[in-house]
Amino acid sequence: MSENTTELPVVVIGAGPAGLAAAAHLVDRGLEPLVLEAGTTAGSAVREWAHVRLFSRWGEVVDPAAEKLLAPTGWVKPDEDTYPSGGDWADLYLQPLADALGERVRYDARVTGVSRTGRDRIVDADREAQPFVVHYENTDGREHRVRTRAVIDASGTWSTPSPAGGSGLAALGEKAAADRVTYRVPDLKDPAVRARYAGKRTAVIGSGASAFTALAYLADLAKSEDGQGTHAVWILRRGISGSTFGGGEADQLPARGALGLAAKAAVDGGYADAVTGFRTDAFERTEDGRVILFGEDGRRLDPVDEVIVLTGLRPDLSFLDELRLALDERLQAPVELAPLIDPNQHSCGTVYPHGVNELSHPEKDVYLVGMKSYGRAPTFLAMTGYEQVRSIAAHLAGDREAAERVELTLPETGVCGGAGLFDDPAAAEETGGGCCGAPATLTIGAAPASSGGGC
Known part of the structure; x- marks a missing residue:
């Protein structure tokens, strides 16, 4: 890229856990992020399951670079051994993090398209030298566009649940009902x-x-x-x-x-x-x-x-249609990552940490991260997402060694996001801790919660 292009910001799509962590890592690397969030607050998707308690502890759902960015604001980290609800996660961590990023986060900004400036999907000539152009809209219909040196799509899959039809399409009459x-x-x-x-x-x-x-x-x-x-x-x-x-x-x-x-x-x-x-x-x-x-x-x-x-859930790829992505034909995940997350072969505890190498596409400097990187595969890990964006930020900053270095160590069974039966935090302690504790008999009557949400 030209010197002028490298001075442009990195657009991050989505102000959820992975998107805000990406922004924090970019800031830590001296790069300027611009986070575009379709909702009016940070963690909009997380807030839709605010009543759900995660079965990951606070210590497992706070990104290190984000914690570093929050420290000067007087933010106090919740007890690492307690379990947040989705609402806690959004109110006590995601929103303060977005506030610390300040004007780098734009709300009411729904991305509608991403391409190379002056180059549609077909054109090869001088393609990688051109900055990306991102189009987004406000709820009142106003249109905007911004040029960017790289795109990190952390928009998740929450907004696109799969339909009831056995063919993967909506059943006849489903929409009418x-x-x-x-x-x-x-x-x-x-x-x-x-x-x-x-x-x-x-x-x-x-x-x-x-x-x-x-x-x-x-x-x-x-x-x-x-x-x-x-x-x-x-x-x-x-x-x-x-x-x-x-x-x-x-x-x-x-x-x-x-x-x-x-x-x-x-x-x-x-x-x-x-x-x-x-x-x-x-x-x-x-x-x-x-x-x-x-x-x-x-x-x-x-x-x-x-x-x-x-x-299940599936990724919305419609606004990325002008980009050259290499996606697995079944999971709609990056082709290098897909074999590692195939739900027929792996659980969240057997997917090893990964980064820029597994998440790259033929279109240079475009990355799907967080839940969206998993396509239609379930059981995403928050800490794995944080490792993804750490690696990508290091790569964009030119630190290849750090980009390829694994800085995350997971317990044997992984640190799994989503929700469990831990509406009563004391119940979590009885299991030996989080999703990685030794198997134990849990009370069936305890109110369970959804495992969705990509946390």
């Missing part, structure tokens, strides 16, 4: 949300930790005085086997194992019926507004009042 469908684990502590599901018949589509959580929440609601008559219909695309509910008490990640046990207890206790081998093909509304689900095999389920779709 939108008023009866949610793609998030409901917060049943919220009176309005609780009233929506109390005494109702609800379909839960999905087989991961978030589905386990929803089933356990609904079972708890059914046991309560105001939830009599609440019932769940658990829809799985495959059959039930020994691995359906996870590792249970033998799971190296106790909170994850407890979620599976909670789902099993919901089924065994009669609070949920399992429908197996059912790939949703269509939604049909009844005259009274309820929903009937049809399977690809022609099966027709009894009507339900609500549908909770928890079939």
